[in-house]
Amino acid sequence: MKKKDSAFKKGILTGFGFPGIGMSAAMFGYGVFAGEAGLDLFLCLGALLILWSMPGMVIFVSLYTIGTPILLLFSTVLLANMRQFFLVLSGMTIINIHSHKISFFSKLLWAHLVSPTGWAELTKAKDELEEKELLTFFKGLTLALVTITSFTTVLGYKLFFFLPENIVSIPIFIMPLYLTILMLRAVEIYYRVAVISGGIICPLLFPYIGDWSLIIAGLFGGTIGLFTSYLVQKGNSNV
Amino acid sequence: MFETSTLYNELLPWFMLLIASLGIFVWRFLGLILSSKIRKDSFFAKWINAIAFAMTTGLMVRIIFFPTGALAETELLERLIPFLIGVIIFLCFSRTPIIGLVAGVLAFSSTVIYNQII
Numbered sequence: 001m002k003k004k005d006s007a008f009k010k011g012i013l014t015g016f017g018f019p020g021i022g023m024s025a026a027m028f029g030y031g032v033f034a035g036e037a038g039l040d041l042f043l044c045l046g047a048l049l050i051l052w053s054m055p056g057m058v059i060f061v062s063l064y065t066i067g068t069p070i071l072l073l074f075s076t077v078l079l080a081n082m083r084q085f086f087l088v089l090s091g092m093t094i095i096n097i098h099s100h101k102i103s104f105f106s107k108l109l110w111a112h113l114v115s116p117t118g119w120a121e122l123t124k125a126k127d128e129l130e131e132k133e134l135l136t137f138f139k140g141l142t143l144a145l146v147t148i149t150s151f152t153t154v155l156g157y158k159l160f161f162f163l164p165e166n167i168v169s170i171p172i173f174i175m176p177l178y179l180t181i182l183m184l185r186a187v188e189i190y191y192r193v194a195v196i197s198g199g200i201i202c203p204l205l206f207p208y209i210g211d212w213s214l215i216i217a218g219l220f221g222g223t224i225g226l227f228t229s230y231l232v233q234k235g236n237s238n239v
Numbered sequence: 240m241f242e243t244s245t246l247y248n249e250l251l252p253w254f255m256l257l258i259a260s261l262g263i264f265v266w267r268f269l270g271l272i273l274s275s276k277i278r279k280d281s282f283f284a285k286w287i288n289a290i291a292f293a294m295t296t297g298l299m300v301r302i303i304f305f306p307t308g309a310l311a312e313t314e315l316l317e318r319l320i321p322f323l324i325g326v327i328i329f330l331c332f333s334r335t336p337i338i339g340l341v342a343g344v345l346a347f348s349s350t351v352i353y354n355q356i357i
Contacts, residue, residue, distance in 0.1 A: 018337075018340065029308045029309050029310070030308075032308065032309065033308055040252065043252050043253070043256065046253070046256060047256055047259075050256055050257075050260045051256075051259060051260055051263055052263075053263050056259060056260075056262070056263050058307065059259070060255070060256065060259040064252065064255050064256075064259075070255065070258050073255060073258055073259055073262075074258050074259065074261060074262050075262070076262075077259045077262030077263060078262035078263075078265060078266075081262060081263045081266055082266060083266075083291075083294050083298070084263055084266040084267050084270065085266035085267075085269055085270045086270070086287060086290050086291045086294060087270070087291050087294075087295075088266065088267045088269075088270025088271055088274070089269075089270040089273055089274050089277070089287050089291075090284075090287050090288045090290075090291040091270075091291075092270060092271055092274035093274045093277050093279055093284050093287070093288075094279070094288075096279060097271070097274060098274065098275045107271055108267070108268070108271060111267045111268070111270060111271040112264075112267055114267070114270075116295045116298065116299075119291060119295070120295060123288070123292075164355060165309045165312040166309075166312055166313065166351050166354060166355050167351065167352075167355065168309035169309040169310045169312060169313050169351060170344070170347065170348045170351055172306075172308070172309055172310045173310065173318065173321070173322075173343075173344060173347045173348075174340070174344055175299070175302075176299040176300070176302040176303055176322070177299075177321075177322055177325045177326075177339075177340060177343045177344065178340055179295060179296075179299045180296055180299045180300065180322075180325075180326060181325065181326065181329045181336050181339055181340055182336075183292055183295055183296045183299075184326070184329065184330070184333075185333070185336060186292060190285065190289050191288070191289055191292045194289040194290070194292045194293040194296075195292050195293065195296045196296075197293055198292065198293025198294060198295075198296040198297035198300075199293075199296040199297060199299075199300040200300075201293075201297065202294075202296075202297025202298065202300060202301050203297075203300050203301050203303075203304040203305065206301055206304070206305055207305075213297070213301070214294055214297055214298055214301070215294070217293055217294060217297035218290040218291070218293045218294030218297065219290060219293075220293070221289070221290070221292070221293025221294070221296075221297065222286055222287075222288075222289035222290030222291075222292070222293045222294075223286070223289075223290075225289040225292070225293065226282075226285060226286050226289055
């Protein structure tokens with residue numbers, strides 16, 4: 001029981017630390033964006049909690065405000081969020097969600113709450129906690145992330161016309177740097193190669209193929225990473 | 240008639256939100272279902288994890304090169320140099336990653352504040 005409490009507490013503390021600051025800064029930006037677009041505050045918060053994906057939220061606000069047809073809205077969100085598949089698949093495998101005796105709807109809820117930040121923290125926590133504690137850790141983490149991001153979304157929505165955009169950019173800068181550093185902390189060679197390849201391929205392809213660059217960078221980066229690992233292992237076994 | 244159209248106008252945005260959420264739900268649902276078929280230490284699980292690592296880093300680097308919103312108000316070099324400072328300092332002091340993060344954020348914020356004052 002005590003162990004479970006400490007995993008939950010660790011999740012809460014992690015969520016309110018740098019990961020939460022980085023993510024909530026991005027949500028502050030989203031609040032500003034939704035406020036500028038003239039979205040209702042409840043709808044803005046609803047989109048945060050129901051979509052729980054920055055690209056999805058930004059697409060929803062952009063397309064909804066110009067009155068896009070439903071099919072176009074659905075297909076744009078669908079195509080821009082394919083990465084969720086890999087994050088959820090990876091996150092749920094790390095947690096080993098199916099080993100926990102919880103309902104399917106609970107599993108779906110935790111799958112829904114996987115974000116790049118949450119997933120990155122999970123990959124870090126898997127080396128520090130036992131496997132059975134990871135779900136408890138993730139519950140604490142997401143509780144903190146949902147709380148802090150809801151608060152900053154409302155804050156961004158209410159304050160958007162008071163703050164100069166340059167100053168707003170400072171907290172937003174935290175998230176990309178923090179997550180890149182977190183990714184570079186990976187010990188295994190194939191993850192490191194995947195991180196470097198993904199970081200190079202995605203911005204190179206983005207001007208030409210837009211959001212597809214992310215999927216291609218992921219598939220190529222991940223495959224190059226595993227191939228490198230295979231070559232290294234083969235080289236070692238030959239020696 | 241008036242009441243019906245008011246109700247329609249009030250519910251329409253939520254309906255649109257529901258449609259958008261379905262576009263994400265499909266992937267999350269598939270991810271959850273397929274995760275039951277994969278062994279944690281299998282080759283496929285490693286590949287999926289490597290893809291997620293590459294995608295997350297790709298997304299973060301893309302934000303630095305092609306940002307939207309408030310971050311887009313700054314120049315590329317104003318974002319890129321502090322980002323690289325943070326990463327390089329992290330690589331030098333990898334046991335305490337916070338040093339790299341603080342250095343990068345300090346470098347970026349001082350540039351932004353300097354530009355704001357000037």
